[in-house]
Amino acid sequence: MTEPSVEIQEAAARRKGLLRRLYDWVLHWAETPYGGAALFVNAFAESSFFPIPPDALLIAMCIGQSKRSYRFAFWCSVASVLGGAAGYWIGFTAWGVAGPLFFKYVPSFTPQAFAHVGELYENYNFWVVFTAGFTPIPYKLITIGAGVFEINFGIFMVASVLSRSARFFLVAALIRKFGPVIKSFIDRYFNLLSVIFMVLLAGGFLVFKYVLR
Template structure:
């Protein structure tokens, strides 16, 4: 019995994971005078290497100052896109070193050699659902077919944005198009979240935490499906 008690005590005192500690560290800025500045910095670095998305702090700041929801969403969008340009630069200039390390160790997506370059296999459900309309079974093959649409579509989703920005650089998408697409996608995500919190308040936070990622995935699936149908028709 004594050993069981000691085991339970050890479990209760076990340190949370590094991701959980980073999450709590990000969130604690909402209770300081530097919350807005922290949001800008976190939005920037999350687009290239930081593991915690800025939505965590954005929601806390909007709930604390609802009338500033647009200002907060705007700053988060600009900082995220600026960080995306930095991620794009990593893809262009340092894919073989820093870029691949970030994808494999921070995003935790495995890379595999395809046609002489390291690529990312798409999930089986995606290739089954959309078939040949994707342009291939690997991410860079899809970039070759869809270009900046990849940035726009996946910039809305809960996928790590750094994966999109770095691989967009590797795919050498047109930089101005990349920036414009990123502004639209990230702006849509942050403004929608902020506006819902402004209108509904605290009850919306639980709903967003639970359902927002699912809703964005459904939206993206429908969007990709629509494009696939149009491509088959025309």
């Protein structure tokens, strides 16, 4: 296997540095009077094009104002679902124009990944959206894909509401219950646990379908 060229390595390093600066910029809003508005904008934008998930800002806001944790989770969920609907609209109406720009500039968007999303949508509409909404799978890839592949909008919205609310309210509940000490646990293990949960959930459905029928 050939080593990546120096140019490719430098480009990857620049992108990583840019994302880190963008992450720090998003996080700093938690220390300002505009943290709630920033959380709403972050959650909306991340569902359709923005590369930084709202989880980090949500965690910081909940730690700083724990009594308002569920309110932050509510507005984060609302914004994320609305942003997902915007992503669906982009895919449904404007993908011919927007597609090349997303493939070029938005992390996680590749033609290969997008083709795979289309294959998944052929059989698992609801569960593709729910899994992406609850786990670290790039949600924007799924929301835009739902529009491109013309998934039923009602199914898409129900899956989005359930999955995004479950994710954000779980984070808020953990911080409300355990306080700042839970932050390192969430940072380190939450995404892994969300994936494990979905694997177990899928396994349970398979048992009911093929073993207990």
